[in-house]
């Protein structure tokens with residue numbers, strides 16, 4: 474007989490997607506798009522090495538990239554002739570796989586890594602102190618070939634074809650001036666960055682982003698995300714620092730862990746994402762509360778306790794990570810996890826102390842491993858057609 478349709482929805486949980494995901498976001502503005510922009514579903518992140526040592530060529534590249542980015546984020550071809558409008562004798566100035574697709578909320582966000590400030594381009598004196606190399610953290614197993622990079626571009630969109638098209642065209646335009654060091658695809662944003670978005674889930678099945686900084690929290694953005702005049706060199710005023718960490722999850726081990734243990738590890742329940750001391754997702758955790766056994770209800774080594782601003786002098790992050798599954802690893806295990814990305818005003822005061830605490834004590838560590846790392850200074854926004862990515866750094 475016809476029974477009720479079983480869905481995966483929990484009762485009264487709003488859907489995680491906005492109604493229209495086709496529209497463009499503005500490219501020009503005081504801050505780059507792709508930071509506070511409500512997190513789109515898909516990611517293609519790329520890190521480039523600059524292979525020219527000619528500063529003028531690097532500046533030309535940033536100008537070429539900026540005009541292509543201004544076009545592609547509005548749903549246009551990368552170049553003015555387009556995929557099919559140019560000379561039959563020349564390679565097209567757009568690769569064509571996004572023809573007919575809408576802007577799909579594409580944002581392109583650029584960042585400069587510490588290595589760009591070496592001797593090659595005369596930028597050493599302009600390296601911000603906040604762009605200090607990250608320390609090594611206990612337990613990490615970092616592969617250099619998927620870490621670092623001179624320049625990164627984060628492409629986020631609701632359609633993976635649109636995000637990949639954007640990165641591919643930037644790499645094409647950069648031919649001879651940059652080479653792709655590594656790139657990472659992601660899906661199912663693991664953080665909400667707006668109060669209008671429902672909180673998505675990571676691959677461990679938990680709501681991720683509940684206590685994130687949201688775009689509506691303007692005073693928190695000023696305090697914790699945007700670099701302000703006086704913080705460092707003026708070219709970063711209105712910019713933000715991005716930390717990336719590819720974090721592999723031992724999914725199969727996790728999947729054999731009891732529900733109670735999983736919830737104890739995060740300090741939140743799996744259904745609603747409520748703190749173990751509360752009922753609803755946005756209830757504040759009570760870290761002092763003890764159970765009948767006299768032990769804290771939220772364990773001493775629970776992730777949310779160790780990451781909480783109250784033990785880090787108020788430090789917070791704007792998390793904007795994505796799930797990844799890079800197929801399987803040849804040993805019958807999914808090569809999966811979280812591509813963690815977090816924006817902040819100063820990694821020395823935010824990511825570093827939080828991660829130091831987590832790396833030493835977090836009970837989640839048994840199920841995860843950090844395998845890549847990246848640090849980038851993301852300059853302020855491009856204000857108009859005459860401006861370009863990083864102009865104030867080079868002029």
Ligand SMILES: C=CC1=C(C)c2cc3[nH]c(cc4nc(cc5[nH]c(cc1n2)c(C)c5CCC(=O)O)C(CCC(=O)O)=C4C)c(C)c3C=C
Pocket residue numbers: 675677679680681682683684685718720722739741776777780781782789790810811813824827828831841
């Ligand atoms: C150094 C920063 C952090 C890393 C690395 C990190 C890894 C990581 N986190 C989850 C899952 C969750 N994290 C949650 C909260 C949370 N995590 C961090 C920082 C890092 N996490 C912060 C600052 C916070 C917020 C703490 C707070 O203010 O309460 C949560 C709970 C829900 C939420 O608030 O988002 C989950 C779930 C995984 C799976 C992971 C590595 C794979």
Ligand SMILES: [Fe+2]
Pocket residue numbers: 776780
């Ligand atoms: Fe976390």
